[in-house]
Amino acid sequence: MRLTAMYVGAVLGPGVLVLPALAADAAGPASVLAWAALLALSVPIAVSFARLGERHRGGVVGFVRIAYGRPAARPVAWWFYLVGVPFGVLGGALVGGRYIAYGLGGGDPVLIGVVLLAAAFVANYAGVRVSAGAQVLLVGLLAALLAVAVACGVPHVSRADFEPFAPHGWLSVGHAAVVLFFAFSGWEAASTLADEFGDVRRATRRTLAVVTVLYLGLAVTTAGTTSDVPLADLLERAFGPSARPVTAVAATLLTFGAINTYLAGGARLGGRHGLTGLLVLCALLTAVTLRLHVELDALMRVASTALAAVTAAGLAAAVKLLRSRTAAFALGCTALVLAFSGVLLAVPVVIGAAALVSARISARVGARVSARGGSAAPAGRSSS
Incomplete structure (x- = not known):
C-alpha cells in the first residue's frame, strides 16, 4: 500500500485544484470527455512505464538513451529541465496561491504563490526533502479531500450543468486534453520505483483505480463550474465557511510538497549546478509572467506540452525496447x-x-580534443 500511495502521489498534485476549471473554460461540460479519454490513455502509458522500470534503469531519459543513444536523450532532459519543471512549479505555486488567498479570505494570490516557490528553493538549498512518510500523508490528505468534495458534490449535479454540452465545438475537447495532461504526467514514476519496491504492476493497477474514481468524480461535479477554485467551492458547499481554513492549509502543504519534489528531481537532472540553474529559470519566468500578465492557463499548457513530449519519448523507447503494441498505441494517442x-x-x-x-x-569538440591528445602523446615520447 505504501508503494501505491507513493505512485498516487506522483500522479495527483496541486494541478487538480485548478485544472477542472481550466478544462471547463476550454470545452465546457464536454471537458468530461477529455478526462475520460486521458484516463483510458493512462492504462497503456502506466503499463508501458511499469514494464520498462522492471527491465531497465535511469528513468525516461535513461530509457531513451538505451534505446536511441545519448544524443537522443538530451532533448528529453531539456524538455523536462528547461520547460516542464520551471513552468510546472510556477503554475503549481500560483494555483496554491489562489487557494490560500481564498482560504484566508484575502491576500494577493500571485505574491503568495511566489513566496511558496521561494520557500521551496530555500528548502532545497538547505537539503530539506519531503520524506516518504510525509509524502504518503500528503497524498492521503489530497485523496481524502477529493473524495469528500466529489461525494458532497454529486447530489448537486443537475442536467442543467451539462447544457450546452459542447459550447465551443467538439475540437475543444482536444484542447482541454492538452491542459489536463498535466494531471496525468506522473505515470513514468513507476519506472524509478521499480528498483526499490516489489510488485510495481499491482501498485499500478491500484493507482489507476483510485485516480479513475477521483478524476471522473471531480470532472462530473465541476462540469458546469466557472470558479477559479472549484475544489474549495465543493468543500464549502459541504461544510460551509468553516472549510476555508482547511482548504488554505491543505493547499499550502500539497503545493509545497509537490514543488519541493519537482525541484529536487530537476536539480538532479541538471547536474552540479542544477538547482541554481532552475532558480535562474524560475526567476526569469516569474518576471516575464508578471510583466506580461501571462495567464495561468498558458503556463499550464506549456508545461503540459513539454511533459507530453517527455512521455512520448519514453513511449517511443518502450516501443523499441519492449517491442510493445501497447506502447505503440499509447505513443499514437500521446x-x-x-x-x-x-x-x-x-x-x-x-x-x-x-x-x-x-x-x-559537444561530440565534435570532444572528438577534436581526443584527436589533439592522441597526436600529442607520440610527440612527447619522441622528444624524450
Missing part, C-alpha cells in the same frame, strides 16, 4: 494530444532541435 497543442508544439520542437545541435557540437 502524439494526438501533442497535435492539439497547436502553436505551443513549437516549444518542444525548438528546444529539442537546440538540444540535438548542442549534442552534435
Whole structure:
C-alpha cells in the first residue's frame, strides 16, 4: 500500500485544484470527455512505464538513451529541465496561491504563490526533502479531500450543468486534453520505483483505480463550474465557511510538497549546478509572467506540452525496447494530444532541435580534443 500511495502521489498534485476549471473554460461540460479519454490513455502509458522500470534503469531519459543513444536523450532532459519543471512549479505555486488567498479570505494570490516557490528553493538549498512518510500523508490528505468534495458534490449535479454540452465545438475537447495532461504526467514514476519496491504492476493497477474514481468524480461535479477554485467551492458547499481554513492549509502543504519534489528531481537532472540553474529559470519566468500578465492557463499548457513530449519519448523507447503494441498505441494517442497543442508544439520542437545541435557540437569538440591528445602523446615520447 505504501508503494501505491507513493505512485498516487506522483500522479495527483496541486494541478487538480485548478485544472477542472481550466478544462471547463476550454470545452465546457464536454471537458468530461477529455478526462475520460486521458484516463483510458493512462492504462497503456502506466503499463508501458511499469514494464520498462522492471527491465531497465535511469528513468525516461535513461530509457531513451538505451534505446536511441545519448544524443537522443538530451532533448528529453531539456524538455523536462528547461520547460516542464520551471513552468510546472510556477503554475503549481500560483494555483496554491489562489487557494490560500481564498482560504484566508484575502491576500494577493500571485505574491503568495511566489513566496511558496521561494520557500521551496530555500528548502532545497538547505537539503530539506519531503520524506516518504510525509509524502504518503500528503497524498492521503489530497485523496481524502477529493473524495469528500466529489461525494458532497454529486447530489448537486443537475442536467442543467451539462447544457450546452459542447459550447465551443467538439475540437475543444482536444484542447482541454492538452491542459489536463498535466494531471496525468506522473505515470513514468513507476519506472524509478521499480528498483526499490516489489510488485510495481499491482501498485499500478491500484493507482489507476483510485485516480479513475477521483478524476471522473471531480470532472462530473465541476462540469458546469466557472470558479477559479472549484475544489474549495465543493468543500464549502459541504461544510460551509468553516472549510476555508482547511482548504488554505491543505493547499499550502500539497503545493509545497509537490514543488519541493519537482525541484529536487530537476536539480538532479541538471547536474552540479542544477538547482541554481532552475532558480535562474524560475526567476526569469516569474518576471516575464508578471510583466506580461501571462495567464495561468498558458503556463499550464506549456508545461503540459513539454511533459507530453517527455512521455512520448519514453513511449517511443518502450516501443523499441519492449517491442510493445501497447506502447505503440499509447505513443499514437500521446502524439494526438501533442497535435492539439497547436502553436505551443513549437516549444518542444525548438528546444529539442537546440538540444540535438548542442549534442552534435559537444561530440565534435570532444572528438577534436581526443584527436589533439592522441597526436600529442607520440610527440612527447619522441622528444624524450
